[in-house]
Amino acid sequence: xSDRIIVALVLIxxxxxxxxxxxxxxxxxxxxxxxxxxxxxxxxxxVFTSPTxxxxxxxxxxxxxxxxxxxxxxxxxxxxDVTEQPEVAQQYGVWSLPTSIVLKADRSVVAxxxxxxxxxxLRGQFEQATVGQVVTGRLVTGxxxxx
Numbered sequence: 001x002s003d004r005i006i007v008a009l010v011l012i013x014x015x016x017x018x019x020x021x022x023x024x025x026x027x028x029x030x031x032x033x034x035x036x037x038x039x040x041x042x043x044x045x046x047v048f049t050s051p052t053x054x055x056x057x058x059x060x061x062x063x064x065x066x067x068x069x070x071x072x073x074x075x076x077x078x079x080x081d082v083t084e085q086p087e088v089a090q091q092y093g094v095w096s097l098p099t100s101i102v103l104k105a106d107r108s109v110v111a112x113x114x115x116x117x118x119x120x121x122l123r124g125q126f127e128q129a130t131v132g133q134v135v136t137g138r139l140v141t142g143x144x145x146x147x
């Protein structure tokens with residue numbers, strides 16, 4: 001009995017370590033890909049989706065649409081259909097849908113969200129991504145815009 005418990009614990013630890021390694025590899029791939037991308041002046045949200053992804057259509061896209069009402073002047077959104085652009089998903093190390101990646105204007109990675117990212121989580125990541133970013137003559141600091 002104790003042998004089975006030990007084996008189960010070893011398998012759990014091995015799974016957690018493997019997951020952490022995969023996340024680390026994905027973060028490096030995103031950083032490398034983002035640095036070679038085109039230069040932009042605003043933070044960017046990359047959303048990886050597909051036509052057959054129910055959580056993408058029913059949960060993630062509506063959340064993003066609600067957030068863009070408030071954040072459209074500070075964040076660019078790029079929806080990437082992985083069935084039409086599998087090479088882009090591969091370059092960013094995307095292996096599950098929906099996946100969203102928040103990048104600062106300098107293309108550094110703020111966050112990688114695997115699965116549905118909820119509104120409060122994305123809002124916090126947007127705030128992180130836009131700190132110090134100039135928006136039409138205004139400087140974004142923390143949670144406010146100084147004009």
